[in-house]
Amino acid sequence: APTPLPQAPKIPATVEIGGKKYQTDEWHNVPSTINTAVGRQLHLQKDHPISITRQIIESVFPAPTYKYHNNLFPVVTTHQNFDSLEFAQDHPGRSRTDTYYVNKDTVLRTHTSAHQADTFRRNESEGFLVSADVYRRDAIDRSHYPIFHQMEGARMWDRTKVPGGDIAKAVWEDIAKLPTHDMKVEDPNPPHHAERNPLQAPHSAAESEAISAHLKRSLELMVAEIFSRARASSGNADAVSTAEPLRIRWVEAFFPFTSPSWELEVFWQGDWLEVLGSGVINQKIFTNSGVPDQLGWAFGIGLERIAMLLFEIPDIRLFWSRDERFLGQFKGVTDDLTLMKRFVPFSKHPACYKDVAFWLRSTSSAAGGGTKMNSQDFHENDMMEILRDIAGDTVEDVKAIDEFTHPKTGRKSLCYRINYRSLERTLTNDEANKYHDRVRKELVERFGVELR
Ligand code: FA5
Ligand code: MG
Structure with missing residues (x-):
């Protein structure tokens, strides 16, 4: 377990x-x-x-x-x-x-x-x-x-x-x-x-x-x-x-x-x-x-x-x-x-890209005594939900931009690029940073990841 x-x-x-x-x-x-x-x-x-x-x-x-x-x-x-x-x-x-x-x-x-x-x-x-x-x-x-x-x-x-x-x-x-x-x-x-x-x-x-x-x-x-x-x-x-x-x-x-x-x-x-x-x-x-x-x-x-x-x-x-x-x-x-007519988009507000990179939590495996990644603890959809919880509809999209497994320790690191953009108004960099800080904190608390 x-x-x-x-x-x-x-x-x-x-x-x-x-x-x-x-x-x-x-x-x-x-x-x-x-x-x-x-x-x-x-x-x-x-x-x-x-x-x-x-x-x-x-x-x-x-x-x-x-x-x-x-x-x-x-x-x-x-x-x-x-x-x-x-x-x-x-x-x-x-x-x-x-x-x-x-x-x-x-x-x-x-x-x-x-x-x-x-x-x-x-x-x-x-x-x-x-x-x-x-x-x-x-x-x-x-x-x-x-x-x-x-x-x-x-x-x-x-x-x-x-x-x-x-x-x-x-x-x-x-x-x-x-x-x-x-x-x-x-x-x-x-x-x-x-x-x-x-x-x-x-x-x-x-x-x-x-x-x-x-x-x-x-x-x-x-x-x-x-x-x-x-x-x-x-x-x-x-x-x-x-x-x-x-x-x-x-x-x-x-x-x-x-x-x-x-x-x-x-x-x-x-x-x-x-x-x-x-x-x-x-x-x-x-x-x-x-x-x-x-x-x-x-x-x-x-x-x-x-x-x-x-x-x-x-x-x-x-x-x-x-x-x-x-x-x-x-x-x-x-x-x-x-x-019926084509939808006319109202003004497009600027995108605000923020990256988050982290090591997944490691757990000791009984056999071999080494350290293994327990990637079952983390699923991409879990992070999507944290984002929705914190930033709601101001997240336009999320892309995985990097994945890396350490050759010696076997630890896995992930990096995601989050695009914060409101449909209705211009988001300040400060606001985006506030969301992003809370996302980083929540990832640590919920999944025990180590931020990079
Ligand atoms: C189904 O949900 C099957 N129940 C459809 C079906 C019914 C097959 C009866 C046979 C007989 P699927 O997961 O592919 O299949 O979804 C059906 C449609 O829902 C997709 O073609 C797409 O138009 C839409 N859809 C699926 N996921 C999303 C999503 N996340 N957001 C918006 N639309 C989606
Ligand atoms: Mg389908």
Whole structure:
């Protein structure tokens, strides 16, 4: 067992999250900065770009075929978030370095897929969309934030309800009813690794193919719709840029809850950007949810990623801003989507770079009697959280710039470059220094590192 840290953070016996009280234990790692953001529900805030993006996507998946769930509570069990989705016991996503635990059996959902099994079990509609805030311990940069918003979508067919039980035929008939699009899709059928993404035993090749085709067409239509909204507003002087023709492609992906699986990427400003994960739903999830006769597809999309493309929003922190210079730019768009326009950044304030370098704590190893690094004590995401605790949204990004292992002692040293920059005002060098001094102190207290 690792020796205790010099000063383990104190854990209160109970915490209140979203108005509910929870018992904590040694797994608890939800900082107050995260807890206080629970309940903001940007996806439901009128004229917020996350909410506008949700509504545009919903328009492609119409009710009543798709039932919308926009208010599901963010605290879920590890069973809902992982086990019900066939995550292996040792899957890295379960780690405390990646996931916010309320206690050993309770987490802040890391994805909207946490609600799949329960929604299948209720068996209320042929399809559904779940939009919600999700939580992940992660790096700090302009496209990652520890809270973001996902939309889960799923479409199901019931063997006992289609004529002759012929799912493939019924699905192709549904595909024929979908609109078409004229987007160029690169790699519509990327090659599969048969061992990791097999045809599921309960499915015929024809069934899996039909469901995959319905999935791809539906999601391509969604992307086409999003970008046509951007174009529809191009009469506007501040229109979203539409110079480049839209390019999208399908890439093989792996999820424990779908097979086969894909990610959809969009070419944007010179690079392929992943916008969603998707696939044919693992039949075990239907069986375990008491609906073994259903088959279908599911996807999970990052709403921030889409909103950043749609409105040309350059920094993910902006979504959390209460500054009128941000929010004011989207007024009225919910009621009239032709008012949609590119976000015009307000003045960019100067960056303030500060480096921190330290030796990781060493612990004596019994065997050999030498000194070994106990790098399990330190995970990069832990430092990200210290930064958020102390400097909040004034940290724009953090980059590892050096890593060094001493050849004789085996000790490891790390160096990070932190960019302090406020979105809303100019930060003085003094203020940045104050933050940075506290960060250095906290790294020593929490992780026993030795500053260099
Ligand atoms: C998932 O979360 C799967 N649950 C998606 C899924 C659903 C697959 C249903 C199959 C069936 P992933 O971790 O790749 O997958 O995240 C999905 C999307 O969320 C990404 O494509 C991206 O758009 C967005 N996303 C992921 N991490 C972040 C982050 N830190 N900040 C903002 N957006 C993110
Ligand atoms: Mg992914």
